[in-house]
Structures are given as structure tokens and as C-alpha cells.
Amino acid sequence: MTSRKKLQGLVAATITPMTPDGQINLPVIRQYVDYLVNKQTVKNVFVNGTTGEGLSLSIQERKQLAEEWVCQGKDKLDHVIIHVGALSLPESQELARHAAAIGAGGIAVIAPFFFKPTKKDELVSLLQKVTSEAPDVPFYYYHIPSLTGVKIRVEELLEGIKERIPTFQGVKFSDTDLLDLAQCVHKNEAQQLEFLYGVDEQLLGALAVGANGAVGSTYNYLGRQTNLMLEAFAKPDLALARKYQFLTGEFLNFVIKLGFGVAQTKAVMTFVSGIPMGPPRLPLLGASEEFIAKAKAKLDSIVWPDGN
Numbered sequence: 001m002t003s004r005k006k007l008q009g010l011v012a013a014t015i016t017p018m019t020p021d022g023q024i025n026l027p028v029i030r031q032y033v034d035y036l037v038n039k040q041t042v043k044n045v046f047v048n049g050t051t052g053e054g055l056s057l058s059i060q061e062r063k064q065l066a067e068e069w070v071c072q073g074k075d076k077l078d079h080v081i082i083h084v085g086a087l088s089l090p091e092s093q094e095l096a097r098h099a100a101a102i103g104a105g106g107i108a109v110i111a112p113f114f115f116k117p118t119k120k121d122e123l124v125s126l127l128q129k130v131t132s133e134a135p136d137v138p139f140y141y142y143h144i145p146s147l148t149g150v151k152i153r154v155e156e157l158l159e160g161i162k163e164r165i166p167t168f169q170g171v172k173f174s175d176t177d178l179l180d181l182a183q184c185v186h187k188n189e190a191q192q193l194e195f196l197y198g199v200d201e202q203l204l205g206a207l208a209v210g211a212n213g214a215v216g217s218t219y220n221y222l223g224r225q226t227n228l229m230l231e232a233f234a235k236p237d238l239a240l241a242r243k244y245q246f247l248t249g250e251f252l253n254f255v256i257k258l259g260f261g262v263a264q265t266k267a268v269m270t271f272v273s274g275i276p277m278g279p280p281r282l283p284l285l286g287a288s289e290e291f292i293a294k295a296k297a298k299l300d301s302i303v304w305p306d307g308n
């Protein structure tokens with residue numbers, strides 16, 4: 001853990017490629033890694049999360065995917081983070097042990113969302129039990145209240161967490177509450193925590209309050225443009241950074257109105273990259289032809305500031 005490169009910049013929340021009959025399509029991942037690195041300039045991945053339909057996969061499938069990403073990412077990717085959250089504690093622990101055994105660069109855990117923790121102590125106790133199975137692997141709490149319904153504020157969760165969870169490294173913060181994020185950054189300045197933002201359409205706002213990077217679905221196909229936004233922000237050339245955020249936002253605003261989720265993300269990634277992502281797994285249904293045609297026309301109509 002000591003020689004580890006700090007995780008910053010963009011992290012693609014990986015899609016799980018599936019065959020037309022709904023099996024996970026492992027052979028595609030090699031090509032997918034090369035595409036992210038060479039075409040999208042994205043060198044970090046977050047596997048088996050929301051975008052990866054992680055909670056719709058079997059434990060066996062999750063392990064196979066984790067192994068494939070770690071194996072194909074070797075010498076190409078900087079960080080491979082594996083999401084190991086599950087509704088059952090022993091399953092989550094098993095996934096954490098597995099991630100550690102295969103050499104994952106980090107693990108992340110979502111709050112259980114059937115029996116939900118309502119108090120900080122319940123959640124930290126569970127996270128402690130999972131993460132102690134991977135004592136050498138940096139751990140990220142995955143905060144996504146819109147999907148889990150667990151609304152414990154991160155600012156509160158972080159108080160004293162390092163004492164109970166020594167591997168605690170940061171947060172994947174997928175919420176629009178920038179006051180919470182800002183207070184997390186503010187109160188933890190002395191620690192080397194990493195705050196990775198997860199609402200892609202407003203990443204620039206999160207950067208302004210101190211996010212170190214971002215994990216999101218759109219970095220699969222808008223990674224190059226978003227990296228140019230990060231460069232502009234760092235310069236700083238805020239007018240240019242805003243231009244990128246406005247344009248990625250123009251696309252997302254358009255597709256969100258049509259109905260945008262993981263199924264549609266799979267379709268967009270397929271037409272942008274040419275890599276077949278396949279259908280989503282039920283209860284999700286594949287994107288309609290109409291959606292695909294409209295989304296493609298919209299994306300093609302955008303002229304990026306670098307002329308591409």
C-alpha cells in the first residue's frame with residue numbers, strides 16, 4: 001500500500017459485457033481495456049458497480065469479472081477497484097477476500113439496501129467486517145443514496161472511521177449534495193483521503209470543492225473529453241473547463257429526458273466504441289432502437305472545443 005500511486009483523475013465504472021443470450025462476455029474485456037487506455041485516456045476502472053450491474057450478477061460471475069479486469073489491466077491500467085458490496089455479509093466478505101487474493105488495487109462497498117442501516121454505527125460495523133477480510137487493500141465507501149436509500153451523510157460517517165477501518169482510503173461520492181462533499185474535504189484535509197465524484201454531469205462543481213477525481217459511467221465513452229475538462233480546470237482555464245462540462249451535460253441532459261440508465265449506457269458504449277456490450281440483465285431491458293438513433297445523432301452533433 002505504501003508504494004501505491006494516488007488515485008486521481010478519471011475512473012471508468014465498467015460495463016459488464018454480455019452475450020446476446022445474457023452470459024457475461026469475458027473475452028471482450030481485453031479489447032475494452034485497450035479502448036479505455038488508448039481512445040479514452042482513462043487508466044483506472046471500477047468493476048462490478050452500478051454500471052457493471054454488479055448486484056445483478058452471481059458471486060461466481062463477479063469473481064470471474066474481477067479476475068479478468070485485474071489480469072487484462074496488468075501493466076496497462078493504474079488502478080483496478082473492485083466493488084464487493086452485497087446484501088449478505090458473508091458474500092461480501094468472500095468477495096473482499098477474493099479481491100485481495102487476485103491483487104485488486106482497491107475495494108469498494110455499497111451500503112446494504114434491503115435491510116438498511118439507519119445509524120452510522122450499523123454501517124461502520126458492517127464495513128469493518130467486510131474490509132478486515134482484505135487488510136492490505138485500500139477501501140472506498142461507495143455512497144449512492146439515490147439507489148441504496150441509505151442517506152447517512154458522509155461527513156458524519158467519516159468521523160473516526162479510520163480508527164475502526166485502517167484501510168479506509170476515500171469515498172466514491174455519487175450524490176448531488178456538494179455541501180456534504182465540501183465538508184468531507186474540509187474536515188479531512190490532514191489525511192490523504194481520496195474523494196471520487198460520481199455524478200458526471202456536475203463533476204466541475206465537485207472539482208471546485210476539492211474532489212480528487214471521478215468514477216462514472218460516462219468516462220467509458222466521454223473519458224477523453226472529460227480529461228480535457230480536468231486539464232482545463234487544473235490550468236486553470238475555467239471557461240474552457242465549463243465548455244466541456246456544458247457539452248457533456250448537453251448530451252446527458254438530452255438522454256436523461258429520453259430515459260437513461262445502465263441499459264442505455266450499454267447501447268451508447270456499443271455505438272461509440274464498436275465493442276459489443278450486449279444486452280443488460282433483467283429487470284433491465286435493452287435500449288430501444290429509437291433511443292439509440294436519437295442518442296447517436298445527438299452525440300455526433302456535438303463539436304468539442306479541440307475540434308474532434
Ligand SMILES: CC(=O)N[C@H](C=O)[C@@H](O)[C@H](O)[C@H](O)CO
Binds near residue numbers: 198200215
Ligand atoms: C446512478 C448512476 O449510475 N450513477 C453513475 C455513477 O455513480 C453516474 O456515472 C451516472 O451514470 C452519470 O452521471 C449519468 O447520469
Ligand SMILES: CC(=O)C(=O)O
Binds near residue numbers: 046052198216
Ligand atoms: C457509476 C458508478 O460509479 C458505478 O457504476 O458504480
